[in-house]
Amino acid sequence: MAPSPPHITARRGKFITLEGAEGVGKTTNREFIRRCIEMSGHTVIVTREPGGTPLAEQIRGLLLERREDGMSSDTELLLMFAARAEHLARVILPALEAGAWVLCDRFTDATYAYQGGGRGISSERIATLEEWVQGALRPDLTLLLDLPVAEGLQRAGQRSAPDRFESEQAAFFERVRLAYLALAQQHPARYRVIDAAQPLEDVQKNIQTVLTDFFATL
Secondary structure (H helix, E strand, O other): OOOOOOOOOOOOOOEEEEEOOOOOOHHHHHHHHHHHHHHOOOOEEEEEOOOOOHHHHHHHHHHHOHHHOOOOHHHHHHHHHHHHHHHHHHHHHHHHHOOOEEEEEOOHHHHHHHHHHHOOOOHHHHHHHHHHHHOOOOOOEEEEEEOOHHHHHHHHHOOOOOOOOOOOOHHHHHHHHHHHHHHHHHOOOOEEEEEOOOOHHHHHHHHHHHHHHHHHOO
8 A cells, every 4th residue: 555645734834845957046146045034034954966874875876976977767656755755754744844944946747857858758757746746845945947958057067077867958948937937937936036046136136025925924
């Protein structure tokens, strides 16, 4: 019998996700968002996907290693959700149940963008795994940092040697970007798209405005 999906009966914490393709500035802005949440008086747990627990980080290593270039799309998808199930059970759900806020660098929307848009796996297959692993849990707010693909890849290339995903061709990332923008249109209540091509100061002003508006709804 399949296990019951995770469930929160009285969630007091808020779940914020940060999304975007390569080179959009998630790492830099993740710290800024953390400070904004803490300054609003909330405890925040910062984590990432794939990863977030020792086991999930091991799965992340498999997913990102260049030596795994021959991995099938289905294997990639299932590993993503295996890591996510562990992450939810060990980190995200306990934190939310305890009243903490969780800021996650990528979550299931990244699966729709990368494995769906990028690899061509149907949204219906991803949605089946999403429902099984997450139950009713969805982010309360998603910040999408959006940047033209060429600029993002140029930025990413200046950081370090490319991992298995970063080694994909530009066409792959064009599909990823379009999938993200489609998700933003499908879920306007929780998505906020930030133009990451702006100077960092302007990007962070926009992020702060989004967060201030979100805090005001609580």
